Amino acid sequence: MIKDPRLRCGAGRGAACGAVAAAASAESTGGWWSVTAGNPRLTGGVGARLLLGSAAVVLAAVVTGCSPSPTGQGAAPASGSASSATSPAPAPSASAPSQGSPAPSADYRPERFADQVATHAASAGVDPQLLMAILYNESYKPHDPAFERAWQKSKPDSAFGIANMHKAAFDEAKRGRPFAGRDWQELPDDPNLAVQAAAWHLHDLAAQLPGTWPASYTKDEMLAFGYNAGAGNMILFAQGTKPGTQAQSYVDTLRSNWDKAGQTMKHSR
Numbered sequence: 001m002i003k004d005p006r007l008r009c010g011a012g013r014g015a016a017c018g019a020v021a022a023a024a025s026a027e028s029t030g031g032w033w034s035v036t037a038g039n040p041r042l043t044g045g046v047g048a049r050l051l052l053g054s055a056a057v058v059l060a061a062v063v064t065g066c067s068p069s070p071t072g073q074g075a076a077p078a079s080g081s082a083s084s085a086t087s088p089a090p091a092p093s094a095s096a097p098s099q100g101s102p103a104p105s106a107d108y109r110p111e112r113f114a115d116q117v118a119t120h121a122a123s124a125g126v127d128p129q130l131l132m133a134i135l136y137n138e139s140y141k142p143h144d145p146a147f148e149r150a151w152q153k154s155k156p157d158s159a160f161g162i163a164n165m166h167k168a169a170f171d172e173a174k175r176g177r178p179f180a181g182r183d184w185q186e187l188p189d190d191p192n193l194a195v196q197a198a199a200w201h202l203h204d205l206a207a208q209l210p211g212t213w214p215a216s217y218t219k220d221e222m223l224a225f226g227y228n229a230g231a232g233n234m235i236l237f238a239q240g241t242k243p244g245t246q247a248q249s250y251v252d253t254l255r256s257n258w259d260k261a262g263q264t265m266k267h268s269r
Contacts, residue, residue: 108143108162108191110135110261114268116195124199126206130220131199133254133261134227138164145188161187161194165201173201198227205231213238217251224254 110132117135121128143162152158159166165173170184177200179193187194205226213222214237225243226234228250237243243251
């Protein structure tokens, strides 16, 4: 559970600042939880509705100068594992968005990035429909850069970008790849980079997937388990361990988004 943020606010900002604390409380106390690349985050239930309902006010807080300040720093995480928590990140990189990213916009609907999905799925050798379905799954929260960075100040292990990648997962995926010189802090501003990193993360998960798995799941669904719960759990599920409620809910959501993702990719390019 995260600690409640301490807020630094000027006169007249109390309502907006209260929304930041309320959103933090919603994440730490309500709803059911899921795990993307081994890190917990809220994906539904009462807490999620509170979080999403507070999003606009939190953005107003960012604009008016109210910023959440964590009460303390946690222990340094283990490195090199997709399941490790992320450490407080350095200042955002000044790098420009990568070529292929649409112009900055408040529109972060997954279908807007169908061209990037097609390009990077082909490069990484993964199913573009799977990658798009993952983006639909991960569109449960606002992806406005200011909101994500404000949230990360009170929750250092939060995920960045339209694919909700944690730092450890991003750092693993970029090794030896064309985006090896890029930084996790760039993800909120660069949807093209976020899609590229997610595609290669799925590629790496596919390389770790055992040759057989329960017949009730497709290969793409097994990779979605890996994206959500980490490679280690994906392997256990492939070997017959029953997925937990959170992991199963993620795959159930993927199934509900599957046809929509297919239609989106059918009409791209």
